[in-house]
Amino acid sequence: MKMITEKDIEDMIGEVGGSDAAGIYRLLKDKENLNEFIIAEKLKLTINQIRNIMYKFERYNLISSTRKKDRKKGWYIYFYTFNSKQAxxxxxxxxxxxxxxxxxxxxxxxxxxxxxxxxxxxxxxxxxxxxxxxxxxxxxxxxxxxxxxxxxxxxxxxxxxxxxxxxxxxxxxxxKKRPKEEHIKVKKKIGKKQIKYSKPKPKKKKK
Ligand SMILES: [Zn+2]
Incomplete structure (x- = not known):
């Protein structure tokens, strides 16, 4: 069973958000509510560049965001979370x-x-x-x-x-969506096999 790989996701991220998008994705994944100023600093990008890419991500619901007003400076700071399921x-x-x-x-x-x-x-x-x-x-x-x-x-x-x-x-x-069903199917199969094999063989080996 081949699942979606990290490469599939990074290819998709590049297609959606352009060449700087992969860097943002790597910072965002496995984190929550990441401050856009931290992203900007780490990737040496401007807040505008980041918001542009986030806007592209948003069109595919790839991120959710919250914002807080910076009381001293009077502007909004955005915090981003990547939506892996949607990816x-x-x-x-x-x-x-x-x-x-x-x-x-x-x-x-x-x-x-x-x-x-x-x-x-x-x-x-x-x-x-x-x-x-x-x-x-x-x-x-x-x-x-x-x-x-x-x-x-x-x-x-x-x-x-x-x-x-x-x-x-x-x-x-x-x-992946129905793991319980799969589990039951496998169990049933094993059950039938056990019955078949146990009939011709005498059970003396088991103590
Ligand atoms: Zn020519």
């Missing part, structure tokens, strides 16, 4: 989202013939390439037809890969 949900959600986007992309790749510049300046559909007489409008080189089969296969493989991981994680998540 797992978001990992699954983003994988589904990724598949959806790739499927859209696949549709588009399948519907058109693409031509591209050997210098990788442009990539055009057949219709657009014809308008430019198959000449790159950036560097003047002749555009080449792309290998459609190869392009679509790459996307298909990618979708298969993400879907396999998603299925694995969903299975693990659902098994």
């Amino acid at each position: 797992e949900e978001v990992v699954l959600h983003l994988k589904k989202e990724r598949i959806r986007i790739l499927e859209k992309q696949l549709e588009r790749e399948e519907a058109h013939e693409f031509y591209s510049c050997p210098n990788k300046c442009v990539r055009l559909t057949l219709e657009n390439a014809m308008e430019h007489n198959f000449i790159c409008f950036e560097c003047g080189k002749l555009l080449n037809p792309e290998d459609k089969e190869k392009n679509t296969q790459k996307i298909k493989d990618f979708i298969t890969q993400i879907r396999a991981r998603l299925t694995e994680l969903e299975k693990a998540a659902s098994e």
Whole structure:
């Protein structure tokens, strides 16, 4: 049973909050109500940068916050708590989202013939390439037809890969949600086996 790993979560955090987000996540996890000034100091970020990332986290309910007014300075200080349970949900959600986007992309790749510049300046559909007489409008080189089969296969493989991981994680998540049932099932199986084996063998070995 493969559960959601720390890497899955950090990848998701980066996707949601950008490159500085992982540092914030590492500080927040396993803690509660962490003062934003402490985060800022440890990561050498400004309060604004931190609040921007927290805002992105909030959109996915990844954090909860409380605030207190600093009486001397008159401004609010925020305290953040990371929501680990929600993190797992978001990992699954983003994988589904990724598949959806790739499927859209696949549709588009399948519907058109693409031509591209050997210098990788442009990539055009057949219709657009014809308008430019198959000449790159950036560097003047002749555009080449792309290998459609190869392009679509790459996307298909990618979708298969993400879907396999998603299925694995969903299975693990659902098994985690009903541990008691699983436990009972296992017990029953062991019970039946014991009956089968005990019938042909005489019980003399046991004292
Ligand atoms: Zn070019």
